Amino acid sequence: MDSQVIANDPEETQSAHEHSPHLVHHYATMDQQVESASFGMWIFLLTEIMFFGGMFMAYLLYRNWYYDAFVAGSNLLSIQFGTAMTTILIVSSFTVAMGVFCSETRNRKGLVAALSLTLVLGISFLCMKGTEWHGIYVEHHVPGPNFSIETFVHPTDARDVPMSPDAAQHTQIFFFLYFALTGIHALHMVIGCSVLIFLLIRARQGAYTDGNPTMIHNFGLYWHFVDIVWIFLFPLLYLISRHPLK
Amino acid sequence: MSSTSIINLPNQQTARMPKNHYLNSGYGLKSWALTLDHKRIAILYLLTTLFFFCIGGLMAALMRLELLTPAGDLVASDTYNKLFSIHGIIMVFFFLVPIAPAVLGNFLIPIMIGAKDVAFPKLNLLSYYIFLIGGFFELYSIIWGGVDTGWTFTTPLSTHYVNTNVISAAMGIFIAGFSSILTGLNFVVTIHRLRAPGMTWFRLPLFIWSYYATAIIFILATPVIAITMVLIAMERVFGIGVFDPALGGDPILFQHLFWFYSHPAVYVMILPGMGVMSEVVGCFSRKRVFGYTAVAFSSVAIAVFSFFVWAHHMFIMGISNYSALVFSLFSMLVAIPSAIKVFNWSATMYKGSITFETPMLYAFSFIGLFTIGGLTGVMLASLGMDIHMTETYFVVAHFHYVMVGGMVSAVMCGLHFWWPKITGRMYPEQLGKLAASTLFIGFNLTFFPQFILGYLGMPRRYHAYPAEFQVLNVMSTAGASILAIGYLLPAMYFLWSLKYGAIAGSNPWQATGLEWQIQSPPLKDNFEEIPVVDFEAYDYEWLANKTRHEVTNVG
Numbered sequence A: 001m002d003s004q005v006i007a008n009d010p011e012e013t014q015s016a017h018e019h020s021p022h023l024v025h026h027y028a029t030m031d032q033q034v035e036s037a038s039f040g041m042w043i044f045l046l047t048e049i050m051f052f053g054g055m056f057m058a059y060l061l062y063r064n065w066y067y068d069a070f071v072a073g074s075n076l077l078s079i080q081f082g083t084a085m086t087t088i089l090i091v092s093s094f095t096v097a098m099g100v101f102c103s104e105t106r107n108r109k110g111l112v113a114a115l116s117l118t119l120v121l122g123i124s125f126l127c128m129k130g131t132e133w134h135g136i137y138v139e140h141h142v143p144g145p146n147f148s149i150e151t152f153v154h155p156t157d158a159r160d161v162p163m164s165p166d167a168a169q170h171t172q173i174f175f176f177l178y179f180a181l182t183g184i185h186a187l188h189m190v191i192g193c194s195v196l197i198f199l200l201i202r203a204r205q206g207a208y209t210d211g212n213p214t215m216i217h218n219f220g221l222y223w224h225f226v227d228i229v230w231i232f233l234f235p236l237l238y239l240i241s242r243h244p245l246k
Numbered sequence B: 001m002s003s004t005s006i007i008n009l010p011n012q013q014t015a016r017m018p019k020n021h022y023l024n025s026g027y028g029l030k031s032w033a034l035t036l037d038h039k040r041i042a043i044l045y046l047l048t049t050l051f052f053f054c055i056g057g058l059m060a061a062l063m064r065l066e067l068l069t070p071a072g073d074l075v076a077s078d079t080y081n082k083l084f085s086i087h088g089i090i091m092v093f094f095f096l097v098p099i100a101p102a103v104l105g106n107f108l109i110p111i112m113i114g115a116k117d118v119a120f121p122k123l124n125l126l127s128y129y130i131f132l133i134g135g136f137f138e139l140y141s142i143i144w145g146g147v148d149t150g151w152t153f154t155t156p157l158s159t160h161y162v163n164t165n166v167i168s169a170a171m172g173i174f175i176a177g178f179s180s181i182l183t184g185l186n187f188v189v190t191i192h193r194l195r196a197p198g199m200t201w202f203r204l205p206l207f208i209w210s211y212y213a214t215a216i217i218f219i220l221a222t223p224v225i226a227i228t229m230v231l232i233a234m235e236r237v238f239g240i241g242v243f244d245p246a247l248g249g250d251p252i253l254f255q256h257l258f259w260f261y262s263h264p265a266v267y268v269m270i271l272p273g274m275g276v277m278s279e280v281v282g283c284f285s286r287k288r289v290f291g292y293t294a295v296a297f298s299s300v301a302i303a304v305f306s307f308f309v310w311a312h313h314m315f316i317m318g319i320s321n322y323s324a325l326v327f328s329l330f331s332m333l334v335a336i337p338s339a340i341k342v343f344n345w346s347a348t349m350y351k352g353s354i355t356f357e358t359p360m361l362y363a364f365s366f367i368g369l370f371t372i373g374g375l376t377g378v379m380l381a382s383l384g385m386d387i388h389m390t391e392t393y394f395v396v397a398h399f400h401y402v403m404v405g406g407m408v409s410a411v412m413c414g415l416h417f418w419w420p421k422i423t424g425r426m427y428p429e430q431l432g433k434l435a436a437s438t439l440f441i442g443f444n445l446t447f448f449p450q451f452i453l454g455y456l457g458m459p460r461r462y463h464a465y466p467a468e469f470q471v472l473n474v475m476s477t478a479g480a481s482i483l484a485i486g487y488l489l490p491a492m493y494f495l496w497s498l499k500y501g502a503i504a505g506s507n508p509w510q511a512t513g514l515e516w517q518i519q520s521p522p523l524k525d526n527f528e529e530i531p532v533v534d535f536e537a538y539d540y541e542w543l544a545n546k547t548r549h550e551v552t553n554v555g
């Protein structure tokens, strides 16, 4: 049969299979649609790994070249602060997982509660991050014209070895990578929180608990990914090779 | 059994324009600007990338005019620097990278696999607008003073020494990069999840395999250039040096990150062309593409290898001899899957019933020019040769043979081949053949002299040169003007054919792909009913038998 003949009759196949209200027209089945969405999300996360990969590569290279400067820079970051931020993120991963669970079990109140908690945790992480940045700014450790090597050449902590001015300059690279990595991570958190607000509004109206948890599921993947990036950043920036806690 | 197959050959003479199709499913600006139809998005991309092609082409024309005489008389050296930078940036990031995936891929992938649309239509439209915003950044940097770092943004030149619009140019590339990423993501999910029932991986047209490989490169490589461009911009804005040797940074690190994207990107600029070739060569030889599996896997192999060869751009930059050796070896290995393709296309033509329609002429042009471009690539991959040739016109000629001789031929080939499907009308065949021949002659006249110039030692990126090089440069400029005719001619008759071209009918080439089994131009949803695929790709022998059988029946 000539396909041009079939092609001109638009209503012919509509009745063939029943439609779920969530099914977009170009998918054949709901399974296909859900699988596509989560497959797409995984691929997106793969691109994110490559995105951070370039910076991790730079970190690796310069850490190897300027080991002392990186240790000195790392010593200025507060380990307590870092631990607190890590804890917040891990807890927020748990609350997001609870959100996914609630949307699958069609529990609207639970979903709203879990998402709200996640949002609060996400925002408090960002606030702590901002405080930490401010502290670094006050001490003139933001790379650029105002950068001061004073603390590295004449350290106040007895356990620090004074560095030559030349070597101390390299701490700028540490702090640049610190800002680039935590900055882009924070940007991901900001995007995550914005999406979260949107999801929260929709969830209150009963979306995602009506048998279509795909969106929450994919958001969960994103949120976990951003957490995992931090799980790598925390040891790299705060923990390794630093001198012991006071 | 064969009678149930959906391949059909309707009579071309009685073909009429279908009543409903994607072009008349809605009128007005809004129906285009907010369309979620992959075919309309493809058209939007086509118009935008052609616009950028015109800008890039204009820059090339000015450069060739300047090089007509040995003295730097038409433009100052600063201006010349801007010309080649803009030419490179526009042609690479805003023409070659998007043209084949975003135009031909968007239009054809869903139809070829038997789907109604790509997996994420909204994301598809979004990626078009992201591309457009990136393009505006680029136009801004061109109009407000230009950029003169070359398309490679070499540090610390780009971060500390030039005073042009590096930041906006880098941001344009950063933004356009996300358009590539989203397009790649969309294609991978579409190819994995939306294939029609019965469309197994090994029944897919080889076009799809090439585009799949391209999409993988998009996904894995583009994020790296994106972050690199951010680092460049940050370094310029805040004056801190990840790439600045004065502050302890490493300019070589920039080269690694840049070429980690930009070498695979070269394959983004050729793999889709190879996909077009497989379709066209099979169709006009009336034969199944020889060694289907080998051709399919060679696409994937090229994509994989492409990630392990980037440092061949850095042989003279002070990387260690051992890593140079390894990268040299890997670069030569890429020739193997490329050669598999060329041999298989040749074997497909062997004893085929070849006809010489315009797309086939472009296909011949592609295979020949790509082979020359590829082999000179092997020459450049060998360390000793490379040191002699780096930064000469030999390199320029090499990559123009691959990108213009290869990819632009392939794009022209694909546009002619699928033009009847896209618009429902035929282009004028005789003019098409004339344009294809003009392009081939003009191209060779432009770029072959550059091999010789480069071998004799003429460096690239200078607006003046010693008088002894003038003859070859004049040849090259003359060729460029012929080449320009080869581009303008199709532009004119394509426009003409929109209104006056013969009605194409659904299958003017009597091809076997799914896209030829639906009306041209297709419906908004492509298929009225999702087809069930019960035949292998390129089953031209079966088709020939069927036709012969029908003829004897009638007789």
Ligand SMILES: [Cu+2]
Pocket (backbone or CB within 6 Å): B262, B263, B266, B309, B310, B312, B313
């Ligand atoms: Cu390369």
